[in-house]
Amino acid sequence: MGAEPQFVDAPTGVADAEPLLSIRDLVTEFKTPDGIVHAVDGVSYEVFPGETLGVVGESGSGKSVTVMSVLRLIPQPPGRIANGQILLDGTDLLQLSDADMRKVRGKDVAMIFQDPMTSLNPVLSVGDQLAEAILVHNDIGEDAARKRVVELLELVGVPNADQRFDQYPHEYSGGMRQRAMIAMAMANQPKILIADEPTTALDVTIQAQVLEVLQRAKQETNAGVILITHDLGVIAEMADRVVVMYGGRVVETGTVDEIFHSPKHPYTLGLLSSLPRPDVDMERLVPIPGQPPSLINLPSGCSFHPRCHLGEGRQTCRTEIPPLFELGPMRASACHFHEEMEDEIHRVESTTGTAIEGDEA
Amino acid sequence: MLNYALRRLLITIPILILSTFLTFGFVSSSGDPLADLRQQPNITQEQIQRVREMRGLDDPFPVQYLRWVEQIPQGGFGEYLISPRPIWPDLQRVMGNTLQLVVAAELIAFAIAVTLGAVSAKKQYSVFDYSTTTLSFLGFSMPSFWFALLLQVGVVIIYRWTGYRIFPIANLSSPNPGTGMAFWLDRAHHLVLPIASLAIFSIASYSRYMRASMLEVMSSDYIRTARAKGLSERKITTRHMMRNALIPTVTVAALSFGTLISGAIVIETVFGLDGMGRYFINVIGRRDPYPIMAWLVIVGFFLMLANLLADLLYGYLDPRIRYE
Amino acid sequence: MSEPSQPDERPKAQDVPVRTGLGGADIVTDDAGLHRADDSGEAPEYHDGTQIVARSQWQLFRRRFFRHKLAMGSMLFLLIITLAAFNAERVAPYGFNEIDVVMRSTPPTFEGWHLFGTDQLGRDYFSRVIYGTRVSLQVAVVVAIISTLIGTTLGAVAGYYRGWVDAILMRFADLIIIVPLLAVLLIFAAFFGQGQPMRIGVIIALLSWPSLARIVRGVFLSLREKEYVQAARAAGAGDLRIMFRHMLPNTMGPILVNMTLVLAAAILLEATLAFLGLGVNPPTPALGLLINAGRSSMLTSWWLIIMPGLTIVAIALAINFVGDGLRDALDPTQQEK
């Protein structure tokens, strides 16, 4: 690969379709005793109909805050959406009245949270909580809602759905609860389904099942999915496109193949080479050195520079914030030296013995 | 659930027995119960000796205690040490009066405190929140007898200005309270100030608990889920927040029955109410171990009842407990 | 995309090796290959976000507490009150039984420094309140010290040894918590109190330790499994040494906060006992006793109940505010304002 950007495997129909959801220049900050946390600092990305967009990045990189901003569920105070637009089918969600915003939540945009243990109200039956999601947005009777909930529970693979309706969250296992959460999210045929680390809190054995259910939910509702995860394996399996976030900013976007096989940002490369793979000795993995940046006091210039090998010793990296260089349709990197990434990949490949570039692509 | 509560109830019985035994032990070992009798000039040594023998005061105290325990099933709580009157009728009378006071104060305090706590949590850092916080600090820091006296003075001042007695400042009933509805209206009127004095501390304390647990619930994941569903804020508050936040508050309230009884001792003294509290002060003053122990047993019984109620309520509110 | 730019406008790569700290900012490279800025302030536009000010727990706590205006004010107030009360002989304008025959039943006035008025006998209530405050504070301090000792010891033992010791101690604590405190106190006070401040204090203390015991137990239970405690044990430290050297310092915060609660409660309890006639004996003018004495004439001489009452409220409130300040200062999640 040369300097010329390559467009690999753009999902069919995506390139020319209108985005369903478009986040533009989103800025969300939190006021804390130590200063203002710039949790999301000018993030933009899009979700197209029928695609699964993976969002990856270290803990604290602003993945959750971004999607919580989409639903306007940022606790205020201390939080504040300071800038940006969130266009859903052309309407800016940030301009909606609270009442109109409520009509969007759970109907047009539904969300599945990380921890199924705490995401359901312990004193109400699971069925009631699911029925509630239907009853808010639909003018139907309780009996009809119950019927629909039982159908949904069956769809996500909860056995004996009719009896399970009346049980309480503590009577469900973790995996079952997450299935119920998925059922709740798909109850109103949302246009956007956000799953924030839906499997992180679950047993490895159950993760695969839940992902399968999520896949089914996506097909059933034909929603655009935002899938947030730390697990690059999950991304590889589920996502069409990937957004990589670092320190509250987007640092790279591209298709799954592009991101995995020709990363254009040293941080992405770092993520890949720290990923355990069957073909690599654990000892040869290279963790990204150093700590995630402080969001109160971001490093100057490229916020990744204190940890970046490629940028080591370069004045530009320390003083100039790299813009998101557009490398093609839906392909971008926020690195001043993205053109040198090829050499960087070779360097990493030779130290770890992994094959990144070109592999499978 | 009921089983579990009943089991816990049974455990309290030995505690009750132990506490009356201890009371009896040190009441009878810590002084001469007939001291008062000796003070009276017209009573001879012989009469005193007769009382001693009749009540078996020279027996070792475990024997005396057993004798006292034996008589409970048949004769209620026996007689006073000096005057040969039965204790039970007195206790029965004051018990009813105190229950009226305590239960009414508790219910009113709970309702007010839950509302105050919930609203100040929902409006955290607002003027309302700061005011209720300040007031609750005041409520914690004010002796209830002093507050009761202030109320009395206030009512009299109003009377002097307007010539109208808004509330009675003593007694449980008017001299001629009437019957039926009229009686109860009169009673309620008399209880307004005592209830207010008794409730003030509970309001201060429960509202803090409610506020704290409400804040905790408000930041919980399932409230976020409820929001993400598109529920209205009102629905979220009533259906998802209040019920969860009530769980710890209810427990605290039910377990503070003892505090209420303590309060009743003071308040009944200030307002001259014929209740258990004033009765207790009287018998303590007379150093008569028998009514003191009878009183302890009755209070212990109500403590157990309050505990049972707490368990049942807890089980009702929290399904995680219900099936254990 | 947020900042689209044409490829030809792309910023030029500038390689400036600064490893040796020539020019610009001083950069040191540590083992992990990280660049850290020297915090010299020479190049303010350069920073790598790692310069977080490290503050010790204790500094943080002190800073937060001193910022708590209400708590600091209350602290000052308590200090003054305490000094005055324990120097009553020098501070009070009159003796507590001294009679000013000319000024009987006088409302608060500057005349003759009867700031809190006088009673029917002409005794100065300001002086009596100062003496009474001394009684209250004596009792409260005794309660705070003894109940803290008992509560800490029993809580530590229960949390450290667990098992049946824990079970028995905690059942016992539960019992004391639900029992009508005042009733038990009254029985004790009536039979053992004999109207002496020290005894009254001990009696109150014997019934005030359970909440602290529970708190200390909770902390000990969690500390028990901490690495440094395990390490101390592995190094052969004895139980007592582990408990007092390694675990107790971590419970100081909750103990302090609880102490304020106990102090305030003791002030109120002592006043209540005195009011009911079972507290400290006359002629020592306990605050509760003063209120009780003023009751009979409270409709004409309001100051006789208002002034001692306000004193109690002020002291209890101040203690509670200090406690609140401590709690805020200890709570890491609390917002600083």
Ligand SMILES: Nc1ncnc2c1ncn2[C@@H]1O[C@H](COP(=O)(O)OP(=O)(O)OP(=O)(O)O)[C@@H](O)[C@H]1O
């Ligand atoms: N309520 C809040 N108050 C203050 N700071 C917050 C709040 N919520 C989030 N933040 C901060 O915002 C930053 C971004 O958090 P976010 O939850 O988006 O990270 P994330 O990428 O989802 O991480 P993770 O992978 O751990 O979920 C974090 O540094 C966090 O401290």
Ligand code: SF4
């Ligand atoms: S801009 Fe510089 S520091 Fe940032 S990622 Fe690229 S090379 Fe590294």
Ligand SMILES: [Mg+2]
């Ligand atoms: Mg997250």
